[in-house]
Amino acid sequence: MLHIPADIIQDMIAHARELAPHECCGILSGKQETVVESYRITNILANMSQQELSRFEGAKLSDLQRLSPEERADIAFQMDAREMAMAQRDIRTKNADLIGFYHSHTASPARPSQTDVTIAMEFEHYRTKLNLPEPLHLIISLENAESPDVRAYRIQDSQATEVSIQQSSV
Ligand SMILES: [Zn+2]
Numbered sequence: 001m002l003h004i005p006a007d008i009i010q011d012m013i014a015h016a017r018e019l020a021p022h023e024c025c026g027i028l029s030g031k032q033e034t035v036v037e038s039y040r041i042t043n044i045l046a047n048m049s050q051q052e053l054s055r056f057e058g059a060k061l062s063d064l065q066r067l068s069p070e071e072r073a074d075i076a077f078q079m080d081a082r083e084m085a086m087a088q089r090d091i092r093t094k095n096a097d098l099i100g101f102y103h104s105h106t107a108s109p110a111r112p113s114q115t116d117v118t119i120a121m122e123f124e125h126y127r128t129k130l131n132l133p134e135p136l137h138l139i140i141s142l143e144n145a146e147s148p149d150v151r152a153y154r155i156q157d158s159q160a161t162e163v164s165i166q167q168s169s170v
Pocket of ligand 1: 103104105112113116139
């Protein structure tokens with residue numbers, strides 16, 4: 001069970017709506033199973049044209065360029081590495097833990113896509129080397145515009161298992 005304050009859930013939904021039709025992304029931190037803070041991270045793909053993408057030679061896009069166009073559309077987000085590092089530094093300073101990552105699905109259900117699972121497994125490889133805590137993966141779906149759906153998953157051995165979310169009012 002993951003506990004998330006209602007205002008953080010509302011902020012993730014607002015973030016998803018602001019960026020639609022592009023996907024938003026961010027980081028959640030806290031203590032154990034309780035989220036305390038969220039960090040909006042710039043989706044560097046949101047403002048890049050296809051042409052810019054093909055010219056971009058940053059190491060973080062090298063994996064992306066290996067993907068087929070369908071797979072790339074399926075991910076549609078790439079967190080800004082500098083902002084991620086800043087968020088992680090802030091989390092350490094506050095003696096909190098990285099609890100998870102969130103991103104939006106603007107037109108599909110709040111379930112990890114095959115590409116989401118692949119990327120989570122790539123992160124697992126790197127995470128175990130760095131001895132970071134296992135993150136949860138949250139997805140905000142705007143498929144039903146009137147009632148956005150927010151769900152959390154643990155992704156291990158290429159299997160996504162849903163973790164229930166308890167919204168707290170404070
Ligand atoms: Zn996704």
